[in-house]
Amino acid sequence: MITCSLDPKSRVTLCDQLFEALRAEIGAGGIKPGERMPSKRQLAQHLSISTATVEAAYGRLTSEGWCESRPRSGMYVCERLPGAKAVAQKEETPVRWDFSTGAADAAHFPYATWARLMREVLSEQSASLLLSGDPQGAPALREEIAGMMRRLRGVDVPPSCIVLGAGTEVLVSALVALIGRDRLFAVEDPGYSRVRRILVASGARIAPIPLSDGAIDVRALYTSGAGAAYVTPSHQFPTGVEMTAQQRGALLRWARETGGVILEDDYDSEFRFHGVGAPALRALSDGEPVVYMNTFARTLAPGLRLSFMALPPELVPRYRAMHAACSVPGFEQETLRKFIAGGYLERHIARMAVVYRGRLAAIERGAAELGLGEVAPCGAGLHALLTVGGKTPAQELAPRAAKAGVRLTRLCDYGVMQMERGGERIVLLGFAGMDEAEIADGLAALRRAWMA
Amino acid sequence: MITCSLDPKSRVTLCDQLFEALRAEIGAGGIKPGERMPSKRQLAQHLSISTATVEAAYGRLTSEGWCESRPRSGMYVCERLPGAKAVAQKEETPVRWDFSTGAADAAHFPYATWARLMREVLSEQSASLLLSGDPQGAPALREEIAGMMRRLRGVDVPPSCIVLGAGTEVLVSALVALIGRDRLFAVEDPGYSRVRRILVASGARIAPIPLSDGAIDVRALYTSGAGAAYVTPSHQFPTGVEMTAQQRGALLRWARETGGVILEDDYDSEFRFHGVGAPALRALSDGEPVVYMNTFARTLAPGLRLSFMALPPELVPRYRAMHAACSVPGFEQETLRKFIAGGYLERHIARMAVVYRGRLAAIERGAAELGLGEVAPCGAGLHALLTVGGKTPAQELAPRAAKAGVRLTRLCDYGVMQMERGGERIVLLGFAGMDEAEIADGLAALRRAWMA
Numbered sequence: 001m002i003t004c005s006l007d008p009k010s011r012v013t014l015c016d017q018l019f020e021a022l023r024a025e026i027g028a029g030g031i032k033p034g035e036r037m038p039s040k041r042q043l044a045q046h047l048s049i050s051t052a053t054v055e056a057a058y059g060r061l062t063s064e065g066w067c068e069s070r071p072r073s074g075m076y077v078c079e080r081l082p083g084a085k086a087v088a089q090k091e092e093t094p095v096r097w098d099f100s101t102g103a104a105d106a107a108h109f110p111y112a113t114w115a116r117l118m119r120e121v122l123s124e125q126s127a128s129l130l131l132s133g134d135p136q137g138a139p140a141l142r143e144e145i146a147g148m149m150r151r152l153r154g155v156d157v158p159p160s161c162i163v164l165g166a167g168t169e170v171l172v173s174a175l176v177a178l179i180g181r182d183r184l185f186a187v188e189d190p191g192y193s194r195v196r197r198i199l200v201a202s203g204a205r206i207a208p209i210p211l212s213d214g215a216i217d218v219r220a221l222y223t224s225g226a227g228a229a230y231v232t233p234s235h236q237f238p239t240g241v242e243m244t245a246q247q248r249g250a251l252l253r254w255a256r257e258t259g260g261v262i263l264e265d266d267y268d269s270e271f272r273f274h275g276v277g278a279p280a281l282r283a284l285s286d287g288e289p290v291v292y293m294n295t296f297a298r299t300l301a302p303g304l305r306l307s308f309m310a311l312p313p314e315l316v317p318r319y320r321a322m323h324a325a326c327s328v329p330g331f332e333q334e335t336l337r338k339f340i341a342g343g344y345l346e347r348h349i350a351r352m353a354v355v356y357r358g359r360l361a362a363i364e365r366g367a368a369e370l371g372l373g374e375v376a377p378c379g380a381g382l383h384a385l386l387t388v389g390g391k392t393p394a395q396e397l398a399p400r401a402a403k404a405g406v407r408l409t410r411l412c413d414y415g416v417m418q419m420e421r422g423g424e425r426i427v428l429l430g431f432a433g434m435d436e437a438e439i440a441d442g443l444a445a446l447r448r449a450w451m452a
Numbered sequence: 453m454i455t456c457s458l459d460p461k462s463r464v465t466l467c468d469q470l471f472e473a474l475r476a477e478i479g480a481g482g483i484k485p486g487e488r489m490p491s492k493r494q495l496a497q498h499l500s501i502s503t504a505t506v507e508a509a510y511g512r513l514t515s516e517g518w519c520e521s522r523p524r525s526g527m528y529v530c531e532r533l534p535g536a537k538a539v540a541q542k543e544e545t546p547v548r549w550d551f552s553t554g555a556a557d558a559a560h561f562p563y564a565t566w567a568r569l570m571r572e573v574l575s576e577q578s579a580s581l582l583l584s585g586d587p588q589g590a591p592a593l594r595e596e597i598a599g600m601m602r603r604l605r606g607v608d609v610p611p612s613c614i615v616l617g618a619g620t621e622v623l624v625s626a627l628v629a630l631i632g633r634d635r636l637f638a639v640e641d642p643g644y645s646r647v648r649r650i651l652v653a654s655g656a657r658i659a660p661i662p663l664s665d666g667a668i669d670v671r672a673l674y675t676s677g678a679g680a681a682y683v684t685p686s687h688q689f690p691t692g693v694e695m696t697a698q699q700r701g702a703l704l705r706w707a708r709e710t711g712g713v714i715l716e717d718d719y720d721s722e723f724r725f726h727g728v729g730a731p732a733l734r735a736l737s738d739g740e741p742v743v744y745m746n747t748f749a750r751t752l753a754p755g756l757r758l759s760f761m762a763l764p765p766e767l768v769p770r771y772r773a774m775h776a777a778c779s780v781p782g783f784e785q786e787t788l789r790k791f792i793a794g795g796y797l798e799r800h801i802a803r804m805a806v807v808y809r810g811r812l813a814a815i816e817r818g819a820a821e822l823g824l825g826e827v828a829p830c831g832a833g834l835h836a837l838l839t840v841g842g843k844t845p846a847q848e849l850a851p852r853a854a855k856a857g858v859r860l861t862r863l864c865d866y867g868v869m870q871m872e873r874g875g876e877r878i879v880l881l882g883f884a885g886m887d888e889a890e891i892a893d894g895l896a897a898l899r900r901a902w903m904a
Binding site: 012021027029032033080081102104106107109114115118119122123125127128130131132133165166169170173176177180194197201202203301302303304305306318321323324325326327328329330331332356369392 | 479481484485532533547554558559561563566569571574579580581582583585586618619621622625628629632633646649653654655704711753755756769770773774775778779780781782783784
């Protein structure tokens with residue numbers, strides 16, 4: 001049975017809250033195409049709401065193509081979900097300006113250096129790179145990653161705790177197996193929908209926990225009964241808020257008192273525009289189990305498929321028992337090792353921080369000059385939040401932008417149960433994939449789309 | 453609760469069958485360290501066997517370090533499992549001759565060609581290779597893989613059904629999510645223990661199905677209630693037996709009648725020493741859902757992390773909805789595309805088939821000359837089965853070999869419930885990792901270890 005915490009005090013109706021929760025569950029594969037939905041009466045009883053509310057939510061699921069009612073049998077998830085249609089439609093309008101948060105910068109990739117190092121690796125013809133190697137990744141590379149974490153983030157972990165993997169999907173699904181499907185996985189709401197989907201696909205049960213002052217609500221975490229919590233402390237996704245020292249302390253206390261495991265996704269922490277940044281939870285932990293996760297998708301390129309995590313020492317033997325091989329090719333591992341050891345990674349990050357600072361300024365400047373609305377202060381990370389002014393209805397913001405060739409998302413697209421107050425008018429402007437001139441053009445296109 | 457089919461007619465005692473099943477379950481992570489085992493009475497009732505049998509099996513689990521009894525609380529899985537100790541011990545004796553089936557040949561890898569193609573890829577500086585790309589892998593590469601499957605295996609699948617992944621682990625765990633954890637996954641017994649472990653770690657419930665005439669027993673498959681079956685038809689692992697046309701027909705009929713999904717692992721099918729080989733199940737299927745799986749770990753090198761599968765068309769949209777990115781780096785994808793398109797892969801396979809045929813002959817010759825025992829006819833694949841003669845007790849074969857610097861496994865190491873008749877004296881001799889001279893030396897070392 002679907003479990004979700006509906007908030008009767010929210011300005012979003014219970015019906016809409018339930019609709020969003022069920023749609024998210026279906027989209028994530030928690031209820032599969034062709035599967036029967038719980039009966040209205042059962043679900044109403046289970047969630048302590050009225051049957052009329054469930055009926056209204058089911059009605060909206062039907063009218064939007066997520067479910068279908070079969071006579072004398074009940075409600076079923078459609079075999080073809082609207083997601084597939086949406087993708088097809090999207091391709092009709094070519095995207096000229098991509099403000100989506102998944103975009104990446106290929107133009108600044110240090111191709112010459114990377115290619116030179118990979119040529120070196122190939123010419124060394126090391127036989128060991130052709131074999132399966134260590135399931136956590138080559139020890140020499142893990143040494144370099146440990147050094148990098150120490151220098152960039154002040155996190156001190158032994159290389160023996162580090163695990164390399166071919167992207168976030170691979171690592172998160174390994175974590176679900178490692179930590180155990182018997183635990184409930186808490187996720188931030190609103191939060192990173194991609195990881196939410198991977199958790200569900202990997203067989204984890206998830207509990208969306210609302211934010212309180214920008215960070216996961218630790219009181220709600222206690223009552224949820226979760227045994228693990230996926231969080232983005234350095235730059236909450238999607239709100240961009242950084243977790244305070246006090247909030248970090250409270251979260252670690254939760255882990256200590258309940259034995260819960262913290263999954264700390266430190267994505268984008270390398271790009272910081274104001275202030276120093278709080279230490280990572282992993283650096284603050286005093287024996288509480290914190291899995292530190294990060295990726296080279298943003299600091300280098302997503303197509304390299306390079307991510308890593310630092311496990312609590314006690315989970316390492318189990319990880320090694322479960323995995324016979326590392327998912328990253330030997331040639332790439334050795335190229336990355338040379339790249340970090342040669343100091344190229346840190347130089348590249350420093351260079352890109354300047355580039356990204358310029359782009360963020362272009363967004364702030366452009367939005368003000370064009371009167372698009374207000375840009376929230378952005379301390380770190382590669383997307384800004386714009387509260388759109390003017391009179392375009394909130395639900396029209398993304399479709400009108402799409403028609404003008406601009407791809408973007410709204411803050412409310414990332415919520416399961418919780419709709420941020422006013423979140424319907426806040427759009428995310430990712431600036432990893434465009435230069436300053438393109439950003440200016442993209443903002444001008446948005447002005448035409450929204451303010452004309 | 454653990455479900456396993458005990459065979460009262462087997463020559464292996466029920467106690468030993470149950471011990472092996474529980475040990476496999478613990479080793480695979482199905483019951484975790486620190487977890488409580490079911491009570492003796494519950495388990496006996498559940499499996500319809502006597503409490504005394506369960507008690508004896510639990511006694512053996514305790515004495516061999518898998519479980520511990522806690523006063524007034526019951527039986528618990530040990531926090532530190534014997535597997536970890538075994539690994540530590542193994543490293544004490546250096547391995548000079550590696551007959552394990554996971555070994556690979558790095559010496560014959562076409563380094564010059566691969567390096568030249570990868571340099572080409574790097575010098576083209578394609579920005580698209582740096583981005584996430586298609587979640588199934590680049591369409592142009594999938595075209596080449598489809599062509600290769602047609603030419604080498606007579607399997608005709610559209611490129612749109614092909615999925616590339618960073619190794620078997622990644623693909624199998626994606627398949628469990630795709631097919632659904634509500635289905636029971638049948639596996640061959642004896643069978644490929646690594647895939648069994650990945651299935652369990654991915655949250656699948658498994659049902660070990662005995663072999664009948666060398667192939668999965670389809671009658672047992674019907675009664676098991678399985679909704680998916682992982683099989684190795686071209687070269688059953690570990691017995692090496694090829695599935696007959698009649699057995700293939702029966703298996704496809706099972707899929708048709710029950711809606712079960714067949715996972716066909718076609719590993720090692722490229723290396724064939726006698727006869728033509730039966731067509732793949734996927735080629736024979738007439739709408740029955742068959743997932744065809746294969747890897748470049750054997751035809752090229754395991755360190756490249758290149759595997760692929762061909763999904764039934766109806767599963768493709770769901771796969772795409774679940775995955776945002778392919779786990780294989782863009783540079784490697786493009787290098788592999790050039791490698792197949794240039795005809796290098798098929799030339800390399802043809803060359804290696806000659807090399808491997810010579811090694812198999814060296815095993816057959818050496819075993820006969822040294823009087824080690826009888827080598828079973830080997831039609832395909834990269835390991836031979838030797839029934840060891842002489843008087844060394846069966847359980848001493850592997851330890852004595854290890855002391856002499858030889859790594860190998862016994863057929864009975866791969867069984868969950870089923871011990872092949874005489875399987876205790878059959879050892880697997882993988883010949884992928886050694887040349888003919890090394891094989892001869894390794895066999896001489898075995899003679900000294902076993903026959904002295």
